Amino acid sequence: MLISRMSRWLKVVCCCGLSLLAVIYISPYLWMIMSSFRPSTEPFALRIFPRSWTIANYISVLQDKEFLASAFNSFKVASISASLALVLGIPAGYSFARFRFSSRDLMMSFLMVVPTFPGILLAITLFVMAVKFGVYDTHYPLILANTLINLPFTIWNLRTVFEATSREIEESAMVEGCSRLLALIKVVLPITLPGLASTFAFVYILSWNEYLFATTFIATSEKRLITTTMASAIGQFNVNYAKLIPAAVLSTLPLIALFMLIQRYIIKGLAMGSTKG
Amino acid sequence: MFFFTLLAIYPSVFVIILSFFAHGKGTNLSVALPNLSNFIAVWKDPNFGKILSQTLFYAGVATILHILLGFTFALLLNILPLHPFFIRTIRTIFLIPWAITPTVVAILFRLILHPQVGPIAIFLKSIGSPIVFGPLGQPAYALLSVTLTNVWMFTPFYMLMILSALQAIDPGLYEAAVVDGAGGSQQVFFITIPMIKNTLLTLGMFDFVTTAAYFDLTWIMTQGGPVRTSEIIPTWVYRTAFQSFEFGKASAIGLILFLISVTVSIIVLRALDKE
Secondary structure, X not given: OOOOOOOHHHHHHHHHHHHHHHHHHHHHHHHHHHHHOOXXXXXXXXXXXOOOOOOHHXXXXXXXXXXXXXXXHHHHXXXXXXXXXXXXXXXXXXXXXXXXXXXXXXXXXXHHHHHHOOHXXXXXHHHHHHHHOOOOOOOHHHHHHHHHHHHHHHHHHHHHHHHHOOHHHXXXXXXXXXXXXXXHHHHHHHHOHHHHHHHHHHXXXXXXXXXXXXXXXXXXXXXXXXXXXHHHHXXXXXXXXXXXXXXXXXXXHHHHHHHHHHHHXXXXXXXXXXXXX | OHHHHHHHHHHHHHHHHHHHHEOOOOOOEOOOOOOOHHHHHHHHOOOHHHHHHHHXXXXXXXXXXXXXXXXXXXXXXXXXXXXXXXXXXXXXXXXXXXXXXXXXXXXXXXXXXXXXXXXXXXXXXXOOOOOOOOHHHOOOOHHHHHHHHHHHHHHHHHHHHHHHHHHOOOHXXXXXXXXXXXXXHHHHHHXXXXXXXXXXXXXXXHHHHHHHOOOHHHHHHOOOOOOOOOOXXXXXXXXXXXXXXXXXXXXXXHHHHHHHHHHHHHHHHHHHHHO
């Protein structure tokens, strides 16, 4: 701490100042939320709050088949990718946390380097592969790509999660006659459940947000993900703002809430990457 | 782990092969000897220099602003002796832009900067200003607008990273400095910054490399336009690969980007090693 003492008034001023700064910082998004409640007769007025509030926009979005279908597709792709990343990441993260092997540090830093490989090059490769294997325009390459790009983070984060649990618990389970695998499944995984769930949620968010692969691998509009549906909606000549804005809010607010819940479990894993890498 | 290595290495080898062997349209590998014709084609492309410098501008400016703003916010949150719960709440609010889907961020700023329906344009019109406000459609401002949008979106992430580095500094150092009579700014410049310099450099490197390869915002906001003034290497690769289907050339461009990234990383890592 640089400043240790402050008068009470100064504290109040600082609190207000910081809050104001934060609100100004996120004001573009607040504007979007406000706009989503405007009736379509009063689409883009200057006033901050709409003159009359309406949820008609939301109702029309929720009745929109295209929006619902793409949201469901995104849900499918994101949850399968996150599950796969977890299934592959748990053994890897656990080994990094518990075993010492000669190439461990090298492999950990390799995991740090992988994200710097341009996603667009990965998209080209996977596109060509997808066409060759006949899975172009399906969700399989998307799931694969999302799992792949999020795996490094998953492993890093799970490593910190596992390192935070004490060895004694699983060792005592092993003394009782459990194999290491059984000790991992029956003892370690239940304790680390918050960490695992947060990792899952974070990968879920990242996969939901992914745009590049979604636009590369999917051609049919029924198979589109939520990001590509919205991006093509804004690209049209006549943009239906009254529908697009609530759709954008609907597709982000739940994830932001989820993100706020889990952030404290993922910060450590992220920060480790930046300080040790 | 093996599976992962396979998945990570295979694509990189594959694009290298593509860049050397595949010519013209499609992905058919020509049986000719490996040659540099794709790289030469990229080098000779009249837009190469322009797009490269735009990419460097985009990534460079964004990196500098991410780190500067992120550091300022993190410092503010770290030094003020306010209630921890309040600080945590503010930090969470600051994180929101980073949690928003990039597509939605792009849409949001397209709306805000829109010349007819955007709030800024409406405000300017209401006060009778003659300025036509639509930076995304103006060649001089499009790239800058996308860059600043990127800054808005990703600064929270760097703030978070820098904040956790700041919190790792031993408070005893500051106490010792206070005993020696160091003022506030002296503490920042002689303790805080040297202590987190390595983290800043690593973050900056990571930032530059990932921003230079960042596709989503630019593509949705401007598609590289108007008249390719906001085109950066990732969008160029995308255009070459998926609109004109010249996969060999696209791979070559992408690899040039990757080479730049690797060079930057090596320079920074060397600088870190010297410590």
